[in-house]
Amino acid sequence: MRRGNAALGQIAPFTIIALVANIALYVLSSVRSGDFVSIDSRVLSAMGASEREGLWEGEWVRLVAPMFLHVNLIHLFCNMSFLWRAGPSAEAYFGTPNFGTIYLLSGVFGMCLSQICGGYPAVGASGALCGIMGAHLAAAILDCPAIKHAWRNARVRAAAGNLGILLLIGISGLLRMDNWGHFGGMIGGFLLGGSFEAWRRRNIAGKIGLVASLLLIAAVICAARWTIFNPSYHMYQVAYAKEDLKDEAAAKFHAEEAQKWGRIWSPLHFLGVLNADEAQNVLKAFDHNLWHSVDARHELIFRVNHCYRNGRETRPLHEILYPDE
Helix, strand or coil: CHHHHHHHHHHCHHHHHHHHHHHHHHHHHHHHHCCCCECCHHHHHHCCCECHHHHHCCCHHHHCHHHHCCCEHHHHHHHHHHHHHHHHHHHHHHCHHHHHHHHHHHHHHHHHHHHHHHCCCECCCHHHHHHHHHHHHHHHHHCCCCHHHHHHCHHHHHHHHHHHHHHHHHHHCCCCCCHHHHHHHHHHHHHHHHHHHHHHCCCHHHHHHHHHHHHHHHHHHHHHHCCCCCHHHHHHHHHHHHHHHCCHHHHHHHHHHHHHHHHHCHHHHHHCCCCHHHHHHHHHHHHCCCCCHHHHHCCHHHHHHHHHHHHCCCCCHHHHHCCCC
């Protein structure tokens, strides 16, 4: 047993470190929650869960910490089981430095896409694990004699099928999943894995692809940190300008930007993006002191908007903002 563990530690040290880090942080979060089976959301938030409002305030840790946190024991068990099965072989194939890069940057890419397109608090290693699956798919495709006939390859079909099943489960709603995080992790892993595989084959496209992938990931990180194209970002800045900066000019600018971007994104309103009317309703709620920047950090901005949808109050706002009072 000792010899086996030593060999695994030599072949897949990053996988072992990731496993230990995930389990250790789960134990720590369970102690802080007082519950080993399910973790308190407030504890997860304090430990760095993915919250775009926190990232907007410059809390960069929320891009990395979430991939080492889990909401309950089942969540941890499923993710760590997959990492234990798939991690060592993938790390042995790509090499520890490349595998670690794929794992971490795929997870970051997934978190960024989740914050940009989803906007809801999230935790879990699944984005990084989808990166491993994406990298495996890219390597399988490049291993085919003729890429245009890659679909005929059993490895390619199996890898694509596993990813497809995972995405379908998430989209169907059978399980509560961060679909944007999974999709982002898959894309990041596919790009990085394909680049490393091409580089290993001494193909110049590998170096070009790696540089392009890193630039894309950097751009998505910037987009998540400064989401100037999202109405909610500007509404949050309204609260920050008024409450912290005491700058009415900045508050007015961001209010106008919120409505402008709301009009631009109105065709995609069905995806959950606020339109101009809803942005105006939320700003109206702020003017009536019904929410502030602390509330916004906990996504109450959307709950306020629900009250004011179509300009009609469905029930008193304080009942939705403060249901326990």
